[in-house]
Amino acid sequence: MTPLPDGMEKLLPAKVVEKAYADLASQPAKEVSKIAVDLVKTARLLMAPFQLTAAFQDRFERVVERIRTKVPEDRRQQAPAEIVGPSIQQMQYLEEDNPLWQMFEELLTSAVDSEAVSKVHPSFAHLIAQLSRDEAEVLYRLRSGEFNVTDTLDLNRKENRFENLIVEESSIPTADLWQPAQVGLYYSHLSSLSLVEWPVHKQDPIRNDEGVQTGLRRFSTMRLTEFGRLFVSACIPEAGFKNS
Numbered sequence: 559m560t561p562l563p564d565g566m567e568k569l570l571p572a573k574v575v576e577k578a579y580a581d582l583a584s585q586p587a588k589e590v591s592k593i594a595v596d597l598v599k600t601a602r603l604l605m606a607p608f609q610l611t612a613a614f615q616d617r618f619e620r621v622v623e624r625i626r627t628k629v630p631e632d633r634r635q636q637a638p639a640e641i642v643g644p645s646i647q648q649m650q651y652l653e654e655d656n657p658l659w660q661m662f663e664e665l666l667t668s669a670v671d672s673e674a675v676s677k678v679h680p681s682f683a684h685l686i687a688q689l690s691r692d693e694a695e696v697l698y699r700l701r702s703g704e705f706n707v708t709d710t711l712d713l714n715r716k717e718n719r720f721e722n723l724i725v726e727e728s729s730i731p732t733a734d735l736w737q738p739a740q741v742g743l744y745y746s747h748l749s750s751l752s753l754v755e756w757p758v759h760k761q762d763p764i765r766n767d768e769g770v771q772t773g774l775r776r777f778s779t780m781r782l783t784e785f786g787r788l789f790v791s792a793c794i795p796e797a798g799f800k801n802s
Contacts, residue, residue: 600626600634600670614650621649621663629671637669644683657694657799661686668792677792685751686793692735693744697753697782698798701790705730705780707756710764712773720774730780745780753786 600622645662652659665682668674689697699705708727711720732738748754756778764773782790 596631597622597626617654621666624663625667625670628667633672634670635672635675637666640680641665641669641678641683648687655800657691658686658689660795660799661694661793664795665793674792677788679788682789682793685789688751692737692740693748695734696744696748697790698794699731700754700782701794707778707780708775710773710775713771752783753789754780755783756780
């Protein structure tokens with residue numbers, strides 16, 4: 559029987575190789591065998607420097623198949639090892655419906671695509687590994703627009719500082735977050751990663767009937783940084799996260 563090209567059988571689980579050989583031996587299944595060989599070629603582009611654990615192989619096989627259908631063969635290239643290694647290491651501890659898994663998969667897709675690899679930075683895999691589900695959702699939502707927030711602060715004249723922050727209006731999608739009360743913490747973390755900024759673009763004094771200032775009303779906008787936009791374009795599926 560004709561072997562799979564160039565020792566490619568070493569790159570996929572045994573059951574996948576068996577199926578590929580069965581397809582090759584079946585005259586009506588020539589088209590299926592082409593897909594099997596194409597799948598193995600795609601795996602090679604990602605996996606040349608690495609070995610997969612047995613428990614992870616089935617899930618990775620599905621990743622390869624999805625990448626194969628997304629990236630035309632003439633655009634596929636060897637993915638940078640510094641992208642593939644950290645991504646696969648982290649993916650082994652995630653389920654496929656986890657937004658972070660889907661971000662790693664999108665990053666691998668970009669890394670193997672000659673037309674998309676220019677927007678991939680070696681730090682992206684490490685950044686994904688630091689995110690929470692909610693932070694991934696915030697980044698996805700910021701991809702299509704900014705969040706506008708209006709809040710107020712009371713003026714503590716005795717201590718000469720503002721305090722007691724109250725949010726009056728906000729377009730942050732807190733209803734879609736697992737822990738909406740942690741928005742401030744999420745912002746602090748995303749800001750420390752240089753992905754998000756939240757500048758105050760206007761502030762008005764709040765005065766009592768005597769004209770004495772008692773507080774401050776602020777108007778601010780949460781948005782992606784330039785680096786954040788690059789990260790999101792390379793790592794977050796355009797259609798968003800599935801079953802998350």
